[in-house]
Amino acid sequence: MNMVLFFISLLFSSSIIFNFGIAEYSLPSTKSRLIGKNKQYVVPNDRPPLEEIARKFKIGLLGMLEANPGIDPYLPKAGIKLIIPSQMLLPATKRNGIIINLAELRLYFFPKGSNKVIVYPIGIGQLGTNNTPIMITNVSQLxxxxxxxxxxxxxxxxxxxxxxxxxxxxxxxxxPMGLYALRLSYDQGQYLIHGTNTNFGIGLRITAGCIRLRPDDMEKLFYSIPIGTRVQIINEPIKYSKEQDGSYYIEVHQPLSTRESDDPQIMPLIYSKEFKKFLQQAEIDKELVDKTIARRSGMPVKINKIKLNPKNNNRKNIIKKVTIYN
Incomplete structure (x- = not known):
């Protein structure tokens, strides 16, 4: 977006708050990371823009685009079925306070003393000198x-x-900071989690390094967070899990670009030692893994090998039937 238009939209757009509740999930056991369930949405005849649909379902714009490649973000075709990517894997880290995964543009909040997690879509720092840094810190000021x-x-x-x-x-x-903000104690305290005066930009790299939430989301978070709350910011485009029922899942997001010329859809992904070990499990279908890595849908995909029917052992035909939308 042209910088002039962007600034004008920040200063003068009205704060239209669509309060459709919050994306709240029951926490699975510590041996499980899969939460939620994907939904379908049929675009109505008035063809609302994708941002409005994303806002309704508490999803970020990039998340909607990852799940629905090729969709027109401004005028989606009436009658088309969209996937609402509301199933996800919890980040593989301590379930405490706030966890932000930059690669998926999501904030996970684990309210103290509860058995739930609340998930908010976010905007993060722009490419270049405005990157949002990885950190472990805490909330120093409301x-x-x-x-x-x-x-x-x-x-x-x-x-x-x-x-x-x-x-x-x-x-x-x-x-443009909105009505509420949480200051982080990291560095000189210049990084904040804050709201906005516009509903545009959630699920995008659009800030000067801070974490941006939609106005209604920020208000709810503000009144739920005590000073001292732990905040961890990570950057993990690949998440994975073995569930208690023996199912293996991976969730792959487009990595954050580091140069203007980068194409996140084809940028190479770095495999951690732990992920490489995970992929060595005999039950995992390596071909399906490759397809999922290439697709980068931002949604969990079950990657177990398919048990072949003795009457039809044509593996290629079976693989074609596998949908990575879950």
């Missing part, structure tokens, strides 16, 4: 009605497009 003080780098970048930013933008409905 800020209601935050002001916005653009950094020197932000001011310089906007000045190159002829936009002179104010030294401080006061709190209120025109503030």
């Amino acid at each position: 800020i209601k009605n935050p002001t916005w003080t653009p950094t020197s780098n932000i001011r310089k970048r906007y000045a190159e497009d002829g936009i002179i930013l104010p030294q401080v933008l006061p709190a209120g409905p025109d503030n």
Whole structure:
């Protein structure tokens, strides 16, 4: 998006809040990571933009595009069936406080003393010097009605497009920080989890390094978080799990690009030692793994080998019937 148009949309778009509840899931046992279930949605005749549909189901825009490749994000065809990617694998880390996986543009919140997880789509830092860093930190401050003080780098970048930013933008409905913010103690405290004054940009790399939530999501999170809450930010485009019933799953997202010329759909993925070991299991179908890695749907895919019917052992025909939408 042109920087001028982007800035105007930040400052002057109204905060239309669509409150359709929250994406809340019961926590599985510690030996399981699979939560939720994918849904289908038929685009109505008025053809709402994909962002509006994503907002309704608490999904990020990129997540919808990963699950539905080739869809027109502005005017999806009426009657077409969309996949709502609301099934996922929990990140393989401590289920405590807030976990943010940059690669999937999701925030996981584990309320203390509960047996649930709440999942929020997020916007993250742009490519280049505005990347959101990996960290383990905590919430140091709860800020209601935050002001916005653009950094020197932000001011310089906007000045190159002829936009002179104010030294401080006061709190209120025109503030791109929204009405609520959580300051992280990492580094000099310049990174925040905050809302926005526009519903555009959730599920995209669009911020100056902070974590952005939709306004209604941020309000709910703000009133659920005590100071000192642990926050862990990771960057893992591949998640995987062996479930208690013997099912093997992998969930593959497009990796974050590091250069303007990168194509996240074909960028090579780095396999960790743990993932390589996971793939050595005899029950896993290596061909299906390769298809899933190439597809990068952002949804969990069961990758167990198919048990062949003795009357039809044509493996290629069976593989063709496997859907990676689960």
